[in-house]
Amino acid sequence: MSGRFRRGLRMLSASAVVAGVISGTAGGAVAGAAPVVHRAPWGGYEEVWVPSDMGPIKVQIQWAKRGGSAALYLLDGMRARNDYNAWTRDTNALAQYANDNVTLVMPVGGESSFYSDWMAPSNFNGQQNAYKWETFLTKQLPDYLATRGVSRSNNGVLGLSMGGSAALTLAAYHRDQFKFAGSLSGYLNISAPGMREAIRVAMLDAGRFNVDSMWGPPWSQSWLRNDPFVFAPQLRGLSLYVSASSGLPGPLDHPSAPIDYYNTANAMGLEALALANSRAFQVRLDTLGVGATYSFPANGTHSWPYWESELWKARPQILDTLNAW
Template identity: 30%
Template sequence: MTPSVGRRPLRSPLRRSLAAGASAAILAAGVGGVGVSAAHAAAPAAAGALAGALAAAPVPADTGARITAEQEVGTRAVDITINSPSLGRSVKTRILLPKNWKRGSQATWPVLYAFHGGQDDYTSWTRSTDIEAWAAKYNVIVVMPEGADGSYANWHNYGRGGTPKWETFHTAEVRQLMERNYGAGALRAAIGNSSGGAGAMSYAARHPGLFKYAASLSGVLSMRSIGMPALLMFTNAGNGQDPFAIWGIPWADDANWAAHDPHALAPRLRGTGLFFSAGTTGRPGPGDPNVAPWDIGLLSEIAVGANNKEFKKRLDELKIPYTAHIYGDGRHNWPAWIREAQFVWPALMKSIGAQKV
């Protein structure tokens, strides 16, 4: 068992052989963090932010995606259930609302999208961090959508397309539902850990202008670097998925891989604020437990760090501004991600004009 910042109990890490685990934890498409906190509900609701039940007729998204349920889970936190044609099923999204939010208001608020890592869910950020307290200090809406182990992509499915379309769900359906029913504005930023970090950066590149700022915490930002396709596919196979269904067969479907690779898409990130961070040494960092040198959370972060260095080099070649923290010691886990998220939080808020309250 691995403690998380000494605060919350954790689930057991992946039980794989050393060779398999070291590869699979690499990531992004499959491991959100080594040791994920046990389920933790948001604080009990006091005087709730939502005046009454779900709005009589929530406005649907262009695809027909619609909100079918709404539940207060905290003083200013609400979970909604979305029936999504892009996914072919219903999933949840957690929303943190600012103190001055009122249903039916004509006002709009800046929005931060927080994407979780693999083997986790939409409760990840509130369960593993103090994001509720961070958000409460600003007039910002925080949206934490379900991402499952979808790798933040519309799946290739051997060229047939079809469901699941996670990118469409996040960038169109969830966005439109937030804007049409909760007052989310056009000033947006994104942050994610592990595969969620790769997703934040990929979405920013694939949809220039969608986000003012994108932050990746230990995300794979160069998908096609040597050995990485095999490791990503191995990770997804370990999650019980067809590893070729997501982006296609490496090399044979290289164009589709490149179309989702932040490294290849780097020129499209010009004009977006960028932050990325990762460890490099394979040694425990501040807040990490004392674990064996072959711990998969340590070994995987070596590969992530090297990958982030490649992305950094590419941005340097293109003369695209960024802020990077390649910090050396640190495990692929929440102690480092919490620290990095707190560091970049002011920049995220500034980029979308979120004011302190």
């Protein structure tokens, strides 16, 4: 898996973020030293380190323009990096929400984690501590953000690919925290034939992570707990946004060299699989009478330009749900 897929999941492309957006307090503030305040900072960008069961976690934050208490968590993909969240580099997400009264919360790290609490450290790559991402995102990070004036209950969560299913999982099991959940090109039917095997292979390729350390063997209850198709009834009443493209190259694909065409072909296959999963999930929600907003463009591959576009499309729904205009 490489090229535009690696670009989507390794987050190596470097599309520029408007310089004026990345203003305010930059650097590595220590979360534990943050004072208790009644309102969030009014706008600006900050990087903090928040204590967790995994050790200190870097979090990139763009504060609400007018000090509002709403927050939108943006989750990364399978090849999430340890130095930045790709929403801050590979999209214009910061610029999109620069004038809105919502804080963008972008945790850094979590390669192949599905933002889940793992059963054990991955024994294939020498991981020292088991991932505890669900605990971090629903307890330790909200605890810290509350000291900065961010609400514990007026939040949304959105992710792409791996982060898409994770966003729905977090929202389903933490309804007191999240009012909105969005999946962009997510794999939302992981019990479908071949999906568990595909996830195993993908995680081996992305950091040599052992999927059995995450949720145990494929027949375990933990797999079902983290399958959006299975827990779909628990999403009733949430504001939901689900998107995936056809996989056919569109206006934001610009292959030129032979390797570009090869990489685009990989991204086409991944997006087609995401579309099949998302369409099956749509049928599941319709059967349950659970409402959602769907976006299934006729063209588009598994890559950041399309996720950037979908984030913009989802923006009015997010701001309405969180009352964050």
